[in-house]
Amino acid sequence: xxxxxxxxxxxxxxxxxxxxxxxxxxxxxxxxxxxxxxxxxxxxxxxxxxxxxxxxxxxxxxxxxxxxxxxxxxxxxxxxxxxxxxxxxxxxxxxxxxxxxxxxxxxxxxxxxxxxxxxxxxxxxxxxxxxxxxxxxxxxxxxxxxxxxxxxxxxxxxxxxxxxxxxxxxxxxxxxxxxxxxxxxxxxxxxxxxxxxxxxxxxxxxxxxxxxxxxxxxxxxxxxxxxxxxxxxxxxxxxxxxxxxxxxxxxxxxxxxxxxxxxxxxxxxxxxxxxxxxxxxxxxxxxxxxxxxxxxxxxxxxxxxxxxxxxxxxxxxxxxxxxxxxxxxxxxxxxxxxxxxxxxxxxxxxxxxxxxxxxxxxxxxxxxxxxxxxxxxxxxxxxxxxxxxxxxxxxxxxxxxxxxxxxxxxxxxxxxxxxxxxxxxxxxxxxxxxxxxxxxxxxxxxxxxxxxxxxxxxxxxxxxxxxxxxxxxxxxxxxxx
Numbered sequence: 001x002x003x004x005x006x007x008x009x010x011x012x013x014x015x016x017x018x019x020x021x022x023x024x025x026x027x028x029x030x031x032x033x034x035x036x037x038x039x040x041x042x043x044x045x046x047x048x049x050x051x052x053x054x055x056x057x058x059x060x061x062x063x064x065x066x067x068x069x070x071x072x073x074x075x076x077x078x079x080x081x082x083x084x085x086x087x088x089x090x091x092x093x094x095x096x097x098x099x100x101x102x103x104x105x106x107x108x109x110x111x112x113x114x115x116x117x118x119x120x121x122x123x124x125x126x127x128x129x130x131x132x133x134x135x136x137x138x139x140x141x142x143x144x145x146x147x148x149x150x151x152x153x154x155x156x157x158x159x160x161x162x163x164x165x166x167x168x169x170x171x172x173x174x175x176x177x178x179x180x181x182x183x184x185x186x187x188x189x190x191x192x193x194x195x196x197x198x199x200x201x202x203x204x205x206x207x208x209x210x211x212x213x214x215x216x217x218x219x220x221x222x223x224x225x226x227x228x229x230x231x232x233x234x235x236x237x238x239x240x241x242x243x244x245x246x247x248x249x250x251x252x253x254x255x256x257x258x259x260x261x262x263x264x265x266x267x268x269x270x271x272x273x274x275x276x277x278x279x280x281x282x283x284x285x286x287x288x289x290x291x292x293x294x295x296x297x298x299x300x301x302x303x304x305x306x307x308x309x310x311x312x313x314x315x316x317x318x319x320x321x322x323x324x325x326x327x328x329x330x331x332x333x334x335x336x337x338x339x340x341x342x343x344x345x346x347x348x349x350x351x352x353x354x355x356x357x358x359x360x361x362x363x364x365x366x367x368x369x370x371x372x373x374x375x376x377x378x379x380x381x382x383x384x385x386x387x388x389x390x391x392x393x394x395x396x397x398x399x400x401x402x403x404x405x406x407x408x409x410x411x412x413x414x415x416x417x418x419x420x421x422x423x424x425x426x427x428x429x430x431x432x433x434x435x436x437x438x439x440x441x442x443x444x445x446x447x448x449x450x451x452x453x454x455x456x457x458x459x460x461x462x463x464x465x466x467x468x469x470x471x472x473x474x475x476x477x478x479x480x481x
Contacts, residue, residue, distance in 0.1 A: 018051035019094060022058035023117050026090045029063070029377050036063060036377045062097045063376040064187050067161040069096045075143050076135040087121040088129060095133045100140065107137050156180055160187060165384055166369070173420065178465065182418075185464035190373040192229040192238065193220060194245040195253050195276070197311050198283045203227065206244055222450050222469070223253035225280070243310050248276045249374075251462040251469040254453075255363065255414045256280035257446055258460060258476050263288040265358035270294055270323040270401050275304035277363055282313040290315055292357075296322040324400055356406030364394045366415035366422050370471020373464055391421040398430050402437065405479045411437065414474035418463070423473040427459070431477075440476040 025039045036059055044052050062069065070081040073092050081089055095114030098105045111133045119126045148155040153171065157164045160183035170179035196203045203219065207227055210217055215237070220226030228250070229238070238247055256277050261267050263286045272278045272293035282291055295301040298320045308316045319326075367387050368378045398413050405411045413430075415422050431437060441458030443451045455461050462469040 016046060018047060018054035019058060019113050019117060020120075021047060021051075021055045022062070023090055023094060025059055026062060026093065027086060030086060030090070030380075033381075035375065036060070037375060057102070058094055058097065060189070060376060061101060062093045063379075065097060065101060065161045066093065066380070067163070068158055069093050069100075069161075071145065071158045072096050072100060072136055072143060073132065076139060077132050085122075085125070088118060088125055091115075091118040091121075091129050092132055095129070096136060099133065099137060111137075152176060156183060160184060161379075162186070163379055166379070166382075169384075169419070181465040182463070185468075186372040186376070188373060190249065190464075190470065191468065193223075193248060193250045193253075194227050194229075194238065195223070195225050195248045195280060196227060197244055197246065198225060199287055199312050200244055209244070220250045220253075222447070222453065222467075223250045223257070224447060225283075226250045226253050241310060243312065246276055246279060246307065246311065248280070249371075249470045251467075251472040252276060252416070253280065254446060254450065254460060254462075255361070255412065255472070255474050256284055258414075258442060258474050259359045259361050259410065259412045260445055261285045261289070261291075261359055265289045267291045268294070268326075268357045268360045268401070268404055269363070270326075270360065270397070271363045271365065272304050272318070273297065273300035275307035277361060278304055278316060279307050279311050279313050281361070282308070282315050283311070285315065287313055287315055290317060292317050292319055294319040294321055294323050294326065296320070323397065326401075326404065356404050356409060358406065358409050360401050360405050360409070360411045362398050362401050362411065362413045364397055364413065364415050366390055366394065366417040367419060368416055370416040370418050370462075370464070370473075373470065387419050387421050391426055394422060394426045395429055398426060399433065402430070402434055402477075402479075407479055407481045409479050410440065411477040411479065412474060413477070414472065416470060416472050418461075418471045418473065423461075424459070427475050427477075436480045437477040438480065440478050442474070442476060445476060 021043045025036055025043065028034045028039060029036050040056065040059055044055065047055060070093070073096060074080050077084070084092070091114045094117065095110050098110035099107050111130060114133060115126045115130050118129045146154040146158050153164050153168050156162065156167045156179060160180065162183045167179060167183070170182055174182070196206045201209070203225060207217060207219065210227070216230040217227045218230060220228050240247060259267070259281055261281045261284055265285065266289060267281055269278045269281065269291055273295040275293070278291060278293045293301070293304050293316050295304070301318050301320050304316065305318050308314070367382050367390055368375060369382065372379055394415065402411055413427060417423065439458050441454065442460040443454040443458065446460070453460055453462055453467065460472065460474040462472045464471055
């Protein structure tokens with residue numbers, strides 16, 4: 001076992017490298033509310049192209065496997081991970097991940113590079129990091145993990161790196177076998193999917209174009225607008241500003257098809273940012289009609305504006321407002337300032353339809369536990385209390401916005417989570433109090449390929465472990481005439 005004394009940090013002398021970028025982002029994710037994907041997107045352009053893949057692998061690898069990594073550290077350090085200095089802990093996590101989970105990095109390189117990271121923070125702690133890593137390498141065969149027979153929850157939590165409270169819920173709802181399968185799926189990097197901009201080309205046309213450019217793709221199974229990259233090394237070549245496509249998971253693409261907007265209709269997207277589903281609906285409408293896209297954060301709503309501009313969509317009216325403040329009136333009360341023509345946010349004409357909308361999409365804020373493949377840091381940010389609080393907000397939002405659906409119109413509720421409180425329970429409670437709405441079976445709206453994604457009650461439900469898609473839940477409700 002290794003111990004260290006509490007010593008004052010030396011001045012930082014950071015050097016930009018793949019490991020330094022991963023180290024700094026991991027620190028920020030642990031110490032603030034920042035999200036890894038956003039931070040990484042900002043830092044990658046500063047790295048040499050050869051280092052970008054390693055930085056991404058180290059960052060997401062540690063986040064995916066952090067609980068197991070910490071168990072290994074605790075096996076060789078007298079100071080448990082809960083008590084370690086954050087810089088020391090992060091350096092150890094990076095070292096252990098490289099030593100135990102990667103095969104192409106020599107142990108001596110993993111150790112020495114982790115030691116160098118901590119030297120830049122506090123040189124006097126470098127010996128401690130070196131000793132723990134070398135001890136773990138020598139003793140890797142003797143590590144004792146929890147027993148699945150005696151402690152099934154802890155076993156799954158540690159071996160497959162998910163918080164115990166999460167594992168316990170999944171065992172209760174789906175059984176041990178399926179809970180393990182879900183955890184395993186969350187540890188695998190998600191496939192890279194894109195949605196064809198059908199205002200510019202058909203799916204088949206773009207498939208051939210991209211193949212000629214060197215991409216290895218195939219048609220998605222469920223979304224009629226999607227393409228899937230087959231080789232991992234293709235992913236870095238996708239350009240987020242390419243007007244021919246929008247990078248979007250296949251499950252997310254199904255939501256717009258569930259709304260099924262038609263040319264000339266008026267649609268409300270109540271939680272629109274960053275704009276994937278908004279622009280998709282505009283494409284399905286043939287860029288003919290009107291979509292009101294709301295978000296209370298002006299900065300996030302700007303991403304909708306930018307996406308629409310890039311994809312050639314001009315039927316979206318962005319509204320910087322909390323959806324709960326919308327009013328069906330000739331003038332949209334609740335907008336405190338007039339249209340800001342400089343940033344393009346706000347109502348262009350100050351009007352929304354008094355009679356309501358043909359379709360309303362409520363892609364509600366949720367726990368995000370269905371997209372842990374892409375955002376593994378969420379595992380460590382969410383709590384059971386969050387799920388209960390979000391469920392309350394989701395029901396309030398759905399109930400309020402139902403009033404904006406005109407007779408014969410449809411209301412789609414979607415979330416990227418699997419938790420019952422945020423999915424079925426929200427819909428069931430809504431239906432109890434809104435007898436003028438009925439469920440439209442999703443398998444009667446979506447393509448035949450999607451039938452196995454729809455449950456017995458007609459609700460769309462995708463699972464990473466079963467479908468190799470992000471975990472989404474969506475239901476379409478129609479208002480009676």
